[in-house]
Amino acid sequence: MKNLFILLFLISGVITNAQQTPAPKQSGPISIEGATAHLGNGQVIENSLIMFDNGKLTFVGSANMRIARIGIIIKAEGKHIYPGFIAPNSTLGLTEIDAVRATRDADEVGAMNPHIRSIIAYNTESKVVESMRPNGVLMAQITPRGGRISGTSSVVQLDAWNWEDAVIKENDGIHLNWPNTYSRGRWWLGEPNTLKENKNYKEELDKLTHFFAEAKAYKENSSSNSHQPFDALLELTNGNRTLYVHADYEKEIADAITFAENQNIKKMVIVGGYEANMLINKLKEKNIPVLLQRVHSRPNNSDDDYDLPFKLANQLVTSGVLVGLENAGDMERMNTRNLPFLAGTCAAYGLDKETALSLITLNTAKILGIDSFTGSLEVGKDATLFISQGDALDMRTNILEQVFIQGRNVSLETHQTELYKRYSKKLN
């Protein structure tokens, strides 16, 4: 009992100290003048003028335009403006500390969980979430993990009191972990610790197909009892949710595309896509976008070019595939603040910088289906943007001065900056 009290005390302590207070609604118009504006759609405006009111962009253009600056004027000569970066396929707010089980909420038990909804577990008070903002990551697709069908994701902005405030697109998609074409030897039983062809691949695929067929049959019978997983799954065929297929290898991706067609899935996205470059024509032809695996990773094979993960995006993008970047993997939550540098690396390995920028802004917004109101600096869209001292895709110069989410002037302070200030002061 005593322990429980201590625990409660600790938790409440965390809550009161943790997150910066969410910014209030934009109270008046704001104009930012003189910065280089990177719109996220590939365009740049030198010496720009950006104006927004009521959370929406009202003007995006050149500061040379003879137009009245409205409201508070921020002079930003020599600085850079970007649309807020978007982190898709993220578990931000679903787990606080990887090693502490009580804080892990990303992975529900069971294989087929389309009905699981990440949004209600999303912790707006997460100290990890607030640490995204100083690097420009301002939106994320909160995605459950595990199982064959992990569940349903939602897209949030990263400065909110609660998940209802946070959500910008609820239940945007269902995440399917495609069966692996490889399976690992059970080394603890003395088998070689290598990957071999997965002999159960077809069986696993059959199970999946059967599950979808059951859902379809269920729909035909109006007198069926309510079935939460099927109800959720049917949102895929009526186009309300996107099917995100997590798959890496050519055969998996090809099979997934066929599967989605057979199941009349309206919209699908490949997540991961290590070998997506092997079926570029198919992806283009079927208009299937790719959320490309963590750019900062090692090649899978010793024979692969050392920079293979760095240059994949370029290969896909120049061939006409719609690509966004995701960051799933080891220590993925805290590492999500490095999302801009993943795009930077794509620029180092072939893409021009503005195209690389779109991989974490407009392209991702399109893929998530939120591009009508965010993802780029265009009139009418959300004023979710930031001012950086320099090139935000390069860590040397990604130094943010002001952040706006839906026009709200968001704090750049975090648990970490507080400690920084506290101990800097102590030591001086």
Added chain:
Amino acid sequence: MIKKLVLAGLLFLSYTAQAQDYIPKNDGVKTNTSNYTVLTNAKLFITPTQVVENGTLVIKDGKVVSSGKNVSIPKNSIVIDLAGKSVYPSFIDIYSDFGIDGIPNAGSSNYTPQYDASREGYYWNDHIRPDVNAIDFFKYDASKAEALRKAGFGVVTSHVNDGIIQGSGLLVALTNDEDNSKRILDDHLGLFYGTSKSKTSNQSYPTSLMGAFALLRQVNLDAQWYAKGNMKVKDRALEAFLANKNEVQFFNAGSKNNALRLDKIGDGFNTQYVFLGGGDEFELIENIKNTNANFIIPINFPEAYDMEDPLLARSVSLEDMRMWNQAPSNPKVLSENNVPFALTTYDLKKTETFHTNLMQAIAYGLDKTKALEALTTVPARIIGKSNELGHLKPGAYANFLIMSGEIFDKKTVLYQNWVNGHKSEINAMDITDMRADYALTMDGANYTLKISGEVEKLKAEITTEEDSYDATVKFNDDWLQLVFTTKDSIKQEFIRLVSQVKNPSNFSGKVFYPNGKTSSFNAVKNNSEEQIDVKKEEDKAEETPKIYPVTYPNLAFGPKETPKQQTILFKNATVWTNEQDGVLEQTDVLIKDGKISKIGKNLSAGNAMVVDATGKHITAGIIDEHSHIATTSVNESGHNSTAEVTIEDVVDAEDIDIYRNLAGGVTSIQILHGSANPIGGRSAIIKLKWGQTADQLIYKNSPKFIKFALGENVKQSNWGDFNTTRFPQTRMGVEQVYINYFQRAKEYDALKKSGKPYRKDLELETLAEILNKERFISCHSYVQSEINMLMKVAEQFNFNINTFTHILEGYKVADKMVEHGVGGSTFSDWWAYKFEVNDAIPYNAAIMHNAGVTVAINSDDAEMSRRLNQEAAKSVKYGGISEEEAWKFVTLNPAKLLHLDDRVGSLKVGKDADVVLWSGHPMSIYTKAEKTIIDGAVYFDIETDKQLREEVQKEKNELTTLMLQAKNKGLKTKPIEKKEKELLHCDSIDQH
């Protein structure tokens, strides 16, 4: 079959009557013969090189009496005429576990780990079992013996292949006609070792290869101490170890790298091991040769991968494809380099494949005489039995093979394998080869009879000009039976032919028709066709396989030649000196003789290779203070202190991540032990000289380092609910562990320095080096309380902690760190992955630096290490460190922390030429390393890399074709395998 059994029984009886005359006999009368067996007119291989045409071999009582050309034949001899046949000494396999049975298995332990030994009165570690005697677990395996005899073997050694020291073996003759009283030729042979733990115990230590090596050293030291009578206890394991010290020492190394590692360990104790190899010796043949060891070489050559599914086949690595292509040449390469080796059936799934694989090795160039020696005289010599085994000189065991011809000829048949003078028939010796085409005449009608297939399993086909008939044929003891179907296709009936063949070229016999009538037939052999067939076969045999060249390391991107030192002049670069000069614009850098020779403007080139570096940047190579690449082990987690283990024992020079790190501008790394225990193991500090061997990577006169660790990992917080018994489980306990060990090390050192006798203890030796300021601690650390604690413990024992690595809360105690004089090597921005890093902040490096701590940024991650330049740049972002200082975080400062700043870490005349040419600003995300140079040699070049990529693809395509061809030819293939190298971190455990 019955006949054979009776014969065997008779032989057995006669033998027992002779040899064991003290055994009462109740089933008959005791008999005794002193007859000789004599084989005459054979091509007699007395040794692989001493050959006698028309030789005579006289044997009696299981031994050779005489052999040679002019040998007198005793009157009471049974003479066997072997005209046209050859006699060879039979083969010896000196590595097997033949007949070993009943080793208890402790089962897997999924629960609380076992730290103490299960045995009492033996060594403290259950995996040290020199006291085990193979004879105690031996049960003659008649069917396995038969398989071995079929493969040509006469004797094998056997041992209990279990544990790190496995005990002594035995030598057994493979005859079913005697019992263990006679066929066991030696019941105490050799001392056997392995690198894996005993299945009989779940004792945790050692959990790693380097732990096994350390344990091996300590056993040797303890045995020396024990021998001097200094131990007050009785230790039956050490006694057995000492008793077996002068026996042949067999080590199951299993790979070239382990053989090289273990040979060094053996050198330390004047022990020369005989190594069971791994079949990959050809990859480092010079080094293998330099061990001067004898090798026992398995020939379990890999099968080709089934490459038919191109999507899956893509993931087979060049390394594995090459191994398929090159491994059969291993015996040839060993032989040509005069490495003494014996061949073994060990690791073969089926003994039958031994012959096939041996023939493959010969096809790949292994000299036939060498092959024979590797199966006879060499193994006999290795086990010290040259007098009685491996040849057919007088006095040797009568172990020999009767063959139809030259032993390694494809068409040669093994007729008999004699062991200890007992005949064992493999193929009937006087069987007539009936395979030919015959003109068959039967009641005036003419047919063609074609007999083909194998001698033992014939096939037949009967044809006329118009028709062909299904037929079966059997040929046994000169009787030929032929059955074929009648012409009538509706009602199938059979015509049977039978003949006692006297002359296979022309024979006749009876025909039995379905209606019961009989008649006669005649068959005449057609000679011309046979010769054509033979020719065809010979053409096939002459096909010499293409063997791809070996690179080192023998995988993709491995260089064909070791990079050489060059004289290079970089012109017009932006030069980051890390010295007082700061960053110099438009400056030249000359490297020569492996050193930085000049830095300045308008340097003259002389004979240097000139590189135009206009617009580019040159820096010192990146140094990673905390890495786990290029090692096969990270943690020895079996004890709470493992100061006795060292990563230097297990450096892996063949890790592709070395190359990838070079491509990120990294030139030196410290490979640290993991964080599984408060006192970890010793480091290896290496230069990433891709293409050199492990020994060459390690710094000359390397500063000595050891890993310590604090916090959640050492108290096993995240190891699951069963790991709750090892001390310490709290931070409080950690302090006491340190105090205890340092106090003991202090006492140990005092005793050692006093000149009195002492038991050499590798763990305490290492810790005493710390107290004597000869070895430095790099301590994995997170939380301020324990960081503070360790500094206080060190101060109590009058030394300094050298480095806190990770040190994520260093910013909270930076002032104390400065006062203590310890450096901090940290992550740029990692946090939130466990509870103790909840207060980790990316400003840590900046705060520590501002407080005066020497700060480095490390990786602890094979991926991030190749982007350490960018990690340094984060210090500009988080905390506003100047670019020049931030750059030192990954170059000069880690050099300082590693006590290497007099050699590397900055661009200063006279320092090692460990230099990187960058395409732009070294800390920009848009920049790439273009050349990475170590000691003046180019180890990574972005242009060379482009060529290598093409070569890799080309070679893979060619090997894929070869594998597809192999499958098409009917060779066995195996399913594809994809090897993903595991990313090793601090908490990685060896998977074996």
